[in-house]
Amino acid sequence: MKIRVHDKEFEPYLTADMISKRIKEIAADLSKDYKDKKPLFIAILNGSFMFASDLFKELNIDAEICFIKLASYKGTKSTGHVITAIGLDMDIIGRDIVIIEDIVDTGKTLSEFLPQIQHQQPASVKIVSLLHKPEATVYPITISYLGFSIPNKFVVGYGLDYDGLGRNIREIYRLAE
Numbered sequence: 001m002k003i004r005v006h007d008k009e010f011e012p013y014l015t016a017d018m019i020s021k022r023i024k025e026i027a028a029d030l031s032k033d034y035k036d037k038k039p040l041f042i043a044i045l046n047g048s049f050m051f052a053s054d055l056f057k058e059l060n061i062d063a064e065i066c067f068i069k070l071a072s073y074k075g076t077k078s079t080g081h082v083i084t085a086i087g088l089d090m091d092i093i094g095r096d097i098v099i100i101e102d103i104v105d106t107g108k109t110l111s112e113f114l115p116q117i118q119h120q121q122p123a124s125v126k127i128v129s130l131l132h133k134p135e136a137t138v139y140p141i142t143i144s145y146l147g148f149s150i151p152n153k154f155v156v157g158y159g160l161d162y163d164g165l166g167r168n169i170r171e172i173y174r175l176a177e
Contacts, residue, residue: 002176005156005166010173014148019130019158019172020054022147026128027058029145030098038062039096042088042117044109045069046167047102050159051130051147055100066090070109088117097122098145102159103131105152107139114141131155131172150174 002009030039038061043052045067056065068088097117104110110127117125128145135152156162157169166173 003169003173005162008162009176010156010166011176012171013150013155013174014158014172016158016170019147023051023054023130024058026145026147027055027060030055030128031060034061034063034096034098037096038064039098040090040092041065041098041100043067043100044102044113047159047161048100048130050167051102052100055128068113070113092117092120092122095122097125099125099127101127101129103133103155104129104141104143105133105136107137107141110141111139130158131160 002011126144129143130147132143132146132149133152134149154175155172156166157172159167161167
């Protein structure tokens with residue numbers, strides 16, 4: 001069943017069950033890889049809040065989480081400019097860092113954020129992303145833990161929005177043709 005967000009129609013793409021199952025698998029991998037460590041998860045707002053919450057609940061390790069706001073979208077297109085609204089206020093020297101992203105498409109946001117993190121001398125930095133659009137990638141980013149590779153189509157739901165709306169949809173929908 002199609003849905004309408006603002007002036008656009010979207011069709012079902014990833015069900016809530018598919019998302020939940022994949023998150024459990026990613027959490028199991030993270031729990032195994034970080035079992036003797038206490039990683040700091042840095043969730044990038046606003047889009048990753050649902051993914052970060054569900055992922056964090058599935059972890060079976062000692063871990064901390066904080067949030068940072070980075071943005072480069074206006075409407076359905078990336079602006080090409082990364083805007084930081086809320087900065088990282090924790091000391092990360094020598095920490096194992098796991099950055100939580102909702103989606104990596106061009107890679108611009110992370111390409112600008114990663115040097116800021118590396119400058120603070122963490123022990124390690126890994127990226128977990130629910131979605132990745134390989135066709136859209138301009139700035140190569142290594143995603144260590146990936147939910148789904150998707151085509152270069154605009155998506156909403158499960159934290160992802162279209163001009164502020166659609167984040168509260170439990171599934172992920174893609175722009176209808």
